[in-house]
Amino acid sequence: MPDYRLLIFDWDGTLVDSIGRIVEAMHRAADVGGVPRRSDVEVRGIIGLELGRAIQTLYPELRDPACIEAFRRCYSEQYLALETEPSPLFDGVSESLEAFREQGYRLAVATGKGRHGLQRVLADKGWLDYFDVTRCADETASKPDPRMLHEILRHCRMEPAQALMVGDSTFDLLMARNAGMDAVAVGFGAQPLSVLRECAPRLAINQFNELRTWLDGQAAKRSIEVNEYVG
Incomplete structure (x- = not known):
């Protein structure tokens, strides 16, 4: 697992x-x-x-x-x-990201936005130092090229099997596939799950909180497997 x-x-x-x-x-x-x-x-x-x-x-x-x-x-x-009033976070995002940080996950952003635009919205939310690393399309290759994921992995000293890409477009999911990485399809953004499922994501969700529930379940299963192996 x-x-x-x-x-x-x-x-x-x-x-x-x-x-x-x-x-x-x-x-x-x-x-x-x-x-x-x-x-x-x-x-x-x-x-x-x-x-x-x-x-x-x-x-x-x-x-x-x-x-x-x-x-x-x-x-x-x-x-x-x-954008005179910045676009809001989806329901459950803020609470889930905080929970992920507390659980020890490292967090990153891989976006098609330009660096100037991302910095503007991160500053608005007080998140300039929130993520471990962020990569933007104007400073690397555009999705679905996996270069930005490779750069994030190198920065975090992680292997593809240790990372999960979460996105709402086929470009996100194909980028993850090209990097040898699992992906989660988000059905409340740019493209519907009927389209995203064609890219065979590991998980498909309609609400952000579903990601947190699923990851908690995965962690619980790993804990059981480890205890059974040790026992």
């Missing part, structure tokens, strides 16, 4: 209820840029990617790097306008 010691979380749609604002900001950026809006489902389908790559996926006709950069800036402006 796996002995997880490092929990790695995506940010948007996993810890923070921000998907609606991301979709709306992308729609507004399309309006300003004079390109057709993509559907909500299409926008949700690119959440998790590095922003430039996400724009290129939604709008492959924007081949000029200058056009992509202009769209990126416009999206960022629209998102910040919607």
Whole structure:
């Protein structure tokens, strides 16, 4: 049975209820840029990617790097306008993360956000020093490339079998698979569990507290196995 010691979380749609604002900001950026809006489902389908790559996926006709950069800036402006009151944590996140820390888990973030954006929201929540390590898409490879997970593992001196990736997109789950790591699918974020289950996660949840319950159960089973072996 796996002995997880490092929990790695995506940010948007996993810890923070921000998907609606991301979709709306992308729609507004399309309006300003004079390109057709993509559907909500299409926008949700690119959440998790590095922003430039996400724009290129939604709008492959924007081949000029200058056009992509202009769209990126416009999206960022629209998102910040919607974030006058920061997006809230999902129910159970704060309490669960505190419990994980008390239980000795190491905590990390692997996100498609840029570093500037992540630092802003971490500062707002008083979490600048909360996680052991955080990695952002603009300082490493975009999901589903496993590089950011490899970097987190090296920082924490952990093996893939000791870590668990928790995310709400196929990019999160495929990144974990590419790193040789187990994953948990979160069904209350960008993509539904019907889509995420195709990536064969170790666990699929509809509420964040379910992760805590499951990990507690795994720890109890390991304790029984150890006691039986010793006995």
